[in-house]
Structure formats: C-alpha cells, structure tokens
Amino acid sequence: MSERTLAAAPSRRWALPPLARLRGMALRWTSPLVLLALWEIIGRLGLVRPFLLPPLESVVARLGEDIADGALLNNAAITLYHALAGFVLSVAIGVPLGLLIARRRAFRWFCEPVVSVGFPMPKIAFLPIFMLWFGVFDLSKIVMVTFSTVFTVIAAADAGARGVETRLVWSAQSLGARSLAVFWEVALPASMPQILTGLQVALPQSMIIAVGAEMLMGGAGLGGAMMQAGSYADAVGVYAGIVETAAVGMIAVVLMARLRAWLLRWHAEFNPR
C-alpha cells in the first residue's frame, strides 16, 4: 500500500504541466530564501552581535575562499574518506552477519543478544577506547564509524532476510533451484529493499560520527576544521563549516537514494503500474 503510493508520486509529479511545476518549485524555495533574507537584514541592522550571527555575505565569502584555496575539497575528501571507509567496512561485516543471523540458529543464539544490547548503546562513548587502541589518526576514526553503524546494518539485513516470503523460496525450490541459487536469486534480492533502508540510515550515521570523531580528536577534516574555528572564536568559519558539512551530507544522501533506485530498478517500488 505505502509502497505503491511512494512509487506513484514521481510519475504524478512529472505529469504536471510546466507552469504548475514552476509554481511548486517557487513555493518550495520561498521559505529558505526568506530565511536567508532575514539573516542578511538582521546582520545589516546590527540586531544581533556579528559574533553570534555573522553577516551572510562574509559566510558566503568564506565559502568562496575555501573553495578557491582547496581547503573545502581537502577537508571534505578527508571526512568522506573516514565516513565512507567506515561505512563500507560496516556493510561488508554487517550484511553477511545479518543474513547469517536470520538463517543459522547458532548465529542467532549468539549474536542476537549482543546486537540487541549494541544497537541502542551510545557508541560514541567508546571513542576513547579506540583512541587507546588505534591512535588518533585515520584508523581509529574509521573503526569508530564502523562500530557505530554496524548494528544498524546487521539489524536491517536480519529483518530483511527474515521477512522474505516463504512462498517465494518454495516456488524456487519446487522449480529445482539449489540452496545457493535460492539465496542469490531469491532470498537476497527479496531482502534488498530492507537492507538498503538500513544502509540509508547508516550512511548519515557515518557522517555524524565521522564529523564528531574529527571534532574530538582534532586533525584534518570538516569536523576538525570547524572545531578549530570554534575554539578561535571564528564564527564565520563555524557557519561556513556547517554549510559545507550539510552540503557533503546532502550529496551522500542523494547518492545513496540513487544507488537504491538503481539496485532496485526491477522492484515494484520503482515500477508503478
């Protein structure tokens, strides 16, 4: 039901006549633009100390500088490296483990309580332990990201594999598919939507943790740069950093949604009747 309404939405939007689409877009951009205008006006009138809310133009100027001297590219690349390396590791560990938990009783007996404890834990608290074990450079940040996201991935893969309709498996078996073929051709694709939903939660988590770990440990990356700006009372730098981090986060979220659409191009979700 909800899948069908979700899938039907894009086709209806594209069916709108261009004028109505333009109006819809204008409506969407009104309040962000009003907010920006308000920011500029408050800055111009000096209603708020510039330290608390630096003028919009100085933040934009700083963004331009960061782009021009390559600082943005450099920091964004480092943050993405921490977040994505940790994320990929967590997918590589979490998806197979989640599938095994769903399929093999021994795994389920051992891992389920561990996951149920690990899932809601505030895992960032383990950061000092990882610093102790792996130092303060890239490795501990990547391990921190993996540890923080892997439980989400395991839970999604487990739930996805357990939700596969037995009818589908039976049909494949009655047609003579062997267990490996059933796994690759039926069980894995059928659990794919839920696994991807889990990954869509885990990727923003990776960004949160990567930025947070960089703030805590210092060093390069968007988080480190913002923390430095914050401790030098460089408000413009903090605001520019937030815009940059948000942009990188947005790119990651959009790419993940694209990946979902591509991997599930065969699925009803993207093939409205």
Added chain:
Amino acid sequence: MRTFVRYAPLLILAVLWEAVTRLGLVSVQLLPPLSTVLASFASLVSDGSLLGNGAQSMLRAVAGLGAAIIVGFILGAGMALRPRFEATVGPLVELFYPLPKSALIPLVMVWFGLGDMAKGFLIFLGCLLPVVLGTYNGLRGVDHVLVWSAQSLGASRRAVLREVLLPAAMPQILTGLRTAVAFAFLLMVASELIIANNGLGFLIGELGDNGAYPPMFAVILTVSALGFFADRGFVLLSDRLLRWRE
C-alpha cells in the same frame, strides 16, 4: 531463567574478556580485566562521582529531549494538518535533514558558550527532526477512510484528531521518539567529551587523559548500559501505549 539463557552469550563474552587479560594475551594497559573495571566501578559509585556526573548528564538529556518532543510534535502535526504551514516549514525541514547533527556542536558553542544551555540546546536541535518526521509521516499516513467514517458519524475536528488521527499515527510517532532517545544519548556524550566540566562524557575524557583506564572503561560501560536501558524502557512504554492494537 529464560532471560539468563537469552543473555548467556553476553556472559560468555564477559568471561572471555576476563580470560584474555588474565592469561596475558592482551596487554592490561590496552584492556584492563573486567574484574578490575568492576572494582573501579564500585569505587566510582562510593565516592559519588558517578552519581553526580550521571545526574548532570541525565538532566541535560531529559531537558533537551523533552523540549524536542513538545516542539517537534507541534511542528510535525502542524505540517501534516495545515498545508500552508507545510509549505512554509517543510522545505526548511528538508534542508536541515541531511546535516550531520554533530556539526552543530561548534555552533551552540558560539551561541551559548560551554554551559548547560549549550548542551541542552544541542540535544534539542538534534532530537527535533526525528520527532517532527515521525509525527508528520504518521499523521499523513492515516487512512482517509478512517477519518471519513468518523466524520460521517458526526465527530468534531477535535474528536477526529484525538480519537482517530493520534492513535492511528502513534506507532510512527513512537518510532520517531525512539530515534530521538538514541540521538539524545549520542549528542549528550559527544558534546560532553568535547566541551564540558561535568557529566559522564566529561568523566570519560578526564579519566582517559589521566591514563586511568579501568575507571574509564567502567564509565563507558555505565553510559552504554544507560543507553540500553533507556531504549528498553521506551520500548516497554510504547508496547503499553499500543496495547490496543492486535
């Protein structure tokens, strides 16, 4: 007994932890034995530092989360029920959604300094979006037939909201709240590790800086246990609230 069997694997892990450190397979500097950690837990409890810092942390988390739940519910319900309101607030929510919440830590530092206000506000901001989205999606997803039936039976707007919309949206709202609880713990610990002079995160950082690893492990385990039990408690509470469903 059943819980014991269910959580036996955790006991095995605990025994394993004690064994590898006692047998010298892992340096005691890197991983203090569990028994040592438990002993320092006891001394942290008896000298009151765990309780005092824990109360500070919990106060921040509860204040930020409580404010986020109230404001988030109002925003989410407004967006779901008033198209005008959605056109105004919706794009802003969409804009802030992908922002990694930890990026707000330096901002609240600039606004509120290093005190309680900074951390409370950070937790509020971080928890706000999951509550807004849970409420919005929950109310939007309510089957129209339910609303029409209630209206045709003569229910007022208010009665429809209270008797039909809210109960039907409750599962999604509670899912949003559960995410918010997890975020509250994450942001509490992260912000206290970075900027604080008390609280559990601060205690972890300070003990680590002094090389007092057994008590550091003890506080980390305490924070993890708090997060776990908060989530468990929340799940129990939502099961109670959703008891009327099949």
